[in-house]
Amino acid sequence: MKILGPDALVFGVDDLDACYRYLTDYGLKKVDSAPSGARFEALDGTAAVVRRASDPGLPPPISAAPNIRDQIYGVADQPTLDAIGAELSKDRDVKAGGDGVLRSVDDTGYAIGFQVTQRRKIDAPRYINVPGMELHRPVNVIAAVDNGPTPIYSLSHVVLFAPDIERAEKFYAQRLGFRTADVFTNLGPFMRPAGTLEHHTLFLIKAPKPGLQHFTFHVADLNDMLRAGWNFVKKGYKSFWGPGRHILGSNNFWYFNSPFGGLMEFDCDMDLHDDSWKPRYIPASAQTSQTYLFQFAEKWAPGDQKH
Amino acid sequence: MRSSDERPLCRLEDIPDGRARGFLPVNRDDRVFVVRRGDRIRAYVNSCPHNWRPLDYAQDQFLSADGREIVCYAHGAHFSIDSGACIAGVCIGASLIPVPARVDNGMILIPLELPHTPE
Numbered sequence: 001m002k003i004l005g006p007d008a009l010v011f012g013v014d015d016l017d018a019c020y021r022y023l024t025d026y027g028l029k030k031v032d033s034a035p036s037g038a039r040f041e042a043l044d045g046t047a048a049v050v051r052r053a054s055d056p057g058l059p060p061p062i063s064a065a066p067n068i069r070d071q072i073y074g075v076a077d078q079p080t081l082d083a084i085g086a087e088l089s090k091d092r093d094v095k096a097g098g099d100g101v102l103r104s105v106d107d108t109g110y111a112i113g114f115q116v117t118q119r120r121k122i123d124a125p126r127y128i129n130v131p132g133m134e135l136h137r138p139v140n141v142i143a144a145v146d147n148g149p150t151p152i153y154s155l156s157h158v159v160l161f162a163p164d165i166e167r168a169e170k171f172y173a174q175r176l177g178f179r180t181a182d183v184f185t186n187l188g189p190f191m192r193p194a195g196t197l198e199h200h201t202l203f204l205i206k207a208p209k210p211g212l213q214h215f216t217f218h219v220a221d222l223n224d225m226l227r228a229g230w231n232f233v234k235k236g237y238k239s240f241w242g243p244g245r246h247i248l249g250s251n252n253f254w255y256f257n258s259p260f261g262g263l264m265e266f267d268c269d270m271d272l273h274d275d276s277w278k279p280r281y282i283p284a285s286a287q288t289s290q291t292y293l294f295q296f297a298e299k300w301a302p303g304d305q306k307h
Numbered sequence: 308m309r310s311s312d313e314r315p316l317c318r319l320e321d322i323p324d325g326r327a328r329g330f331l332p333v334n335r336d337d338r339v340f341v342v343r344r345g346d347r348i349r350a351y352v353n354s355c356p357h358n359w360r361p362l363d364y365a366q367d368q369f370l371s372a373d374g375r376e377i378v379c380y381a382h383g384a385h386f387s388i389d390s391g392a393c394i395a396g397v398c399i400g401a402s403l404i405p406v407p408a409r410v411d412n413g414m415i416l417i418p419l420e421l422p423h424t425p426e
């Protein structure tokens with residue numbers, strides 16, 4: 001099944017304006033705004049959708065608001081969509097909405113939807129030069145400029161708590177063809193659907209109650225991640241963890257508390273894998289969670305006061 | 308009267324009724340927050356029993372939008388304002404660490420020494 005990854009995540013929130021501000025400050029672009037909520041897009045059209053938690057149009061909540069209410073997966077084509085519909089309707093309700101989204105629910109109770117992907121092709125500029133590599137950033141183009149908001153490229157992954165972790169993983173593996181890339185043995189599996197090479201678009205974490213753990217969009221590279229995080233701190237948002245670099249997936253990370261019921265992360269440069277990859281099974285700890293970790297510091301320079 | 312082992316945080320009316328406010332920042336995180344409802348206050352260490360991290364996502368954002376519960380904006384745990392007990396979310400059954408706070412002559416006072424946090 002050629003599922004590419006989430007096209008959109010939908011949140012039921014209790015403070016629309018705060019969420020709008022947050023996503024705008026994060027760098028997403030507001031499109032389709034209505035009194036009941038709004039859609040915020042990355043460059044490729046993947047999105048975070050914010051709705052009032054009380055909106056009757058949302059699937060029922062499985063945790064206290066604010067929290068995640070729906071996940072809309074993008075799939076490669078109509079045959080994939082039909083195959084998903086046939087598979088899931090074996091043992092659960094599947095509804096085709098007027099919006100082209102096939103809606104159902106996973107084995108934890110999270111609402112899931114599927115649509116022929118609406119991702120737009122993006123042309124990313126090349127801006128890193130490495131000795132010996134062909135020229136990427138052209139001559140006379142300056143790298144260290146803080147030219148406004150950091151571009152947010154694409155919705156990357158969502159991380160969900162699951163009380164029955166084996167059952168949760170089995171559903172995505174056996175019913176939807178997700179691969180397990182790696183496993184934190186004391187937390188749960190990193191999973192990628194068959195239509196992407198990304199290390200994970202879904203990470204499931206064992207916990208007593210379901211709910212959002214975090215979600216993130218990809219930015220271009222480490223420089224953009226640090227710049228985005230720096231600006232985010234300066235706007236008053238509270239850092240939870242980072243910046244650092246994970247080991248499983250290699251993605252650079254910086255997590256922030258958010259008004260969506262889970263953390264929101266800036267992420268970049270995740271590993272890619274195909275089916276020849278063999279999952280690693282390791283326990284999560286401070287040592288195994290990151291190659292390095294830094295913390296935000298105020299600007300400073302030697303002799304700043306003296307010249 | 309304020310005793311020598313207490314410290315003033317602010318005046319009661321400096322916290323809008325039904326709202327919360329963070330105090331005692333270290334780097335960019337407040338160590339304590341106080342919730343006010345009328346004349347009553349509750350103070351807690353700003354550290355969630357799930358991962359022992361601060362609860363707020365921006366300055367003074369510790370409550371649900373209706374002001375009825377404390378919310379950890381890391382992973383969405385909800386806490387009772389009165390008891391500090393986690394009533395929904397990932398650390399259900401755990402509790403925030405209370406800080407004994409009192410109002411004296413309109414001034415909110417807490418002990419100089421804060422309760423110990425596990426991590």
Ligand code: FES
Nearest residue numbers: 355357379381382
């Ligand atoms: S740190 Fe508070 S819910 Fe996770």
Ligand SMILES: [Fe+2]
Nearest residue numbers: 214216265267
């Ligand atoms: Fe992540």
